[in-house]
Amino acid sequence: MRAVGFTEFGGPEVLQVLELPVPETGPGQIRIRVHAATVNAVDALQRGGFAGRPDTPMPFVPGMEAAGVVDEIGPDTDTDLDVGDRVTAIVLASGAGGAYAEQVVVPTESVVRAPEGTTDAQAASLPMNGLTARLALDTLGLEPGQTVAITGAAGAVGGYAVQLAKADGLRVVADAAGQDEALIKELGADLVLRRGAEYPDRVRGEVPEGVDGLIDGAGFGALTARAVRDGGRVVSLRGFDGPGEREVVFEPIVVFTYAREQAKLDRLRRQVEAGEITLRVARTLPVEQAAEAHRLLAAGGLRGRVVLTF
Numbered sequence: 001m002r003a004v005g006f007t008e009f010g011g012p013e014v015l016q017v018l019e020l021p022v023p024e025t026g027p028g029q030i031r032i033r034v035h036a037a038t039v040n041a042v043d044a045l046q047r048g049g050f051a052g053r054p055d056t057p058m059p060f061v062p063g064m065e066a067a068g069v070v071d072e073i074g075p076d077t078d079t080d081l082d083v084g085d086r087v088t089a090i091v092l093a094s095g096a097g098g099a100y101a102e103q104v105v106v107p108t109e110s111v112v113r114a115p116e117g118t119t120d121a122q123a124a125s126l127p128m129n130g131l132t133a134r135l136a137l138d139t140l141g142l143e144p145g146q147t148v149a150i151t152g153a154a155g156a157v158g159g160y161a162v163q164l165a166k167a168d169g170l171r172v173v174a175d176a177a178g179q180d181e182a183l184i185k186e187l188g189a190d191l192v193l194r195r196g197a198e199y200p201d202r203v204r205g206e207v208p209e210g211v212d213g214l215i216d217g218a219g220f221g222a223l224t225a226r227a228v229r230d231g232g233r234v235v236s237l238r239g240f241d242g243p244g245e246r247e248v249v250f251e252p253i254v255v256f257t258y259a260r261e262q263a264k265l266d267r268l269r270r271q272v273e274a275g276e277i278t279l280r281v282a283r284t285l286p287v288e289q290a291a292e293a294h295r296l297l298a299a300g301g302l303r304g305r306v307v308l309t310f
Helices: 042-048 118-125 125-138 156-167 178-187 198-205 223-228 262-273 289-301
Strands: 002-005 018-020 029-038 066-073 086-090 103-107 111-113 147-151 171-176 191-194 211-216 228-236 250-254 283-284 305-309
Touching: 002 289, 018 086, 029 086, 029 118, 042 305, 066 103, 066 118, 086 103, 086 118, 086 125, 111 262, 118 283, 118 305, 125 156, 125 211, 125 228, 125 262, 147 156, 147 228, 147 250, 156 171, 156 178, 156 262, 191 198, 198 223, 198 228, 211 223, 223 228, 283 289, 289 305
Parallel strands: 147 171, 147 211, 171 191, 211 228, 228 250, 283 305
Antiparallel strands: 002 018, 029 066, 029 103, 029 305, 066 086, 086 111
């Protein structure tokens, strides 16, 4: 099968088309014929060798989200899916098992039906960032009527977080650059404040007692504590877990912990179908142009996902 991966760490230029064996399914697994795979920041980190170990298996095929059709169902697998069904899945890339491949094998708990009325590219953009936003909100554990602040609201995770928070009945105070204000308002934020290092102070200006929780998608770290009430919580999407002031607790999250939360992924699917979540695709490129896709990601400024197609 065709795949795109690397045999050494480096820049986008190390990505190359590979011919690899078709992966076989085992008990409790599903093989997907991939039609679309998203490009994520973690893919670039893996390619560059971030946290890479000398024994990292090569070739390495990145990719954490895929959409396509069920190609094979492993033995002793309990699923209501059939061969040929359109699906989307979160993928834990390891060695040659990432989503940048014509076929990928995943646990059945990582797969759900693709949302009705979506393209493969749109469906592929849901699992990783949708589950990250869901995990962030679950970690905060806020009740309807409480207030959450969101930094990086125009990003993939941030946009989902805004819409999921509204669906949960929360009041949302989001950040935005000038050109993104209309987008963030369209996603449903109750209050949109100018982004930047002064955002936490601007939040306090509008919510003097401080918000109940904050999702830090922009990576402001310790600065975000200023926006949060005494004893509140900040969820960090970039690993910050420093001490908080005024008993504000910082909690870093990793989406891998939700990789087999099929019920939560299926709930996201249903929310897409109900119009509660907007799937945003910025560009689609053939998989052979994966290096260019990584360059687009590195350049920044995207307001949607870059998706590779097969």
